[in-house]
Amino acid sequence: MDRSARIALASLTLCLGIGAAFFLHHAAEQSEAAYARDDREQLADDETGLRNAYAFLRKGGYRVALETPENAKPPPNSHAWWIFQSGAEWFAEPQARAAEVRRFAESGGTVVIAPAEALTAPADDSEDGAADATADEPKASDKFFAALGLDVHLLAFESPADDDDDGPASDDAADPGTVAADTPQEDTFGYTLPVNGHGPHFDSLTYLQTSWGNFWSGEDLLKGEVRLETDGFPLVVEFTMGKGRVVLVAESTYFENEFLSNTHNLELLEALAKAYGAQGIALLTAR
DSSP states (O other): OOHHHHHHHHHHHHHHHHHHHHHHHHHHHHHHHHHHSOOGGGSOOSTTOOHHHHHHHHHTTOOEEEEOTTTOOOOOTTSEEEEEEEOTTGGGSHHHHHHHHHHHHHTTOEEEEEEOGGGGSOGGGOSSOOOOSOTTSOOHHHHHHHHTTOOOEEEEOOOOOOSSOOSSOOOOBOOTTTSOTTSOOSOOOSEEEEOEEOSTTTTTOOEEEESSOEEEESGGGGGSEEEEEETTEEEEEEEEETTEEEEEESOSGGGSGGGTTBHHHHHHHHHHHHHHOSSOEEEEEOO
16 A cells, blocks of 8 residues: 555544544533433323333432434433333334344443333223234234344233222332422322342332233243242343343333332332433333
């Protein structure tokens, strides 16, 4: 290579380096601006909204940037990408979704996926069209996990009896001193699951409140680390993927406004934040 070619190559390398540095600096500025902004008013304050989860995390000192399906993009790799309330619409393009999640995880990022509980509902009972396949056709969520390289499936516990009993009442109203100001303090309804946690931040968890609940099944659970289970049914499972991790949470119901008046659900939310969000959380509400 002659002298002029070496000079040209060096100049090109320098320009590419400057361009990359500018891009990373601009991306970092955008991330910091998103973390500084309080977007709770964009989240629904009804029973199934995530406004209280967002407020609780911010009050706890965690850096949380809100994303919606319209502006969703993976955060910097040092941060976590939480995809909550993902239903049939989000899973409708399983190959593209899986490719995006895989790229982010394999390059060192952490993805936490908490699907909508209704994803396992029968078609006749689904309010949002969550059941998107016939009995002979795999659900879009199954196609997504298969494209991700994971043999896992989301299943529902047997639906509780339809009677006047709304399940065991919770006497664990959240401590106002530890909950965001707009977290509702009334009793929640539903069912209390005894749980066992495994690993740092999870091993102290003992109960969880839900409406009836989902769990994970599949052969590849043997390749992951079960962080939370109830009577042997996995609820939170962590998988290594490339340089990063993919964490599957059985449902986002645990963190919806109605259930965050329960201390145990808050404890799970904080455990997830400590384990998978210390550097920053890009919270995508796929609802």
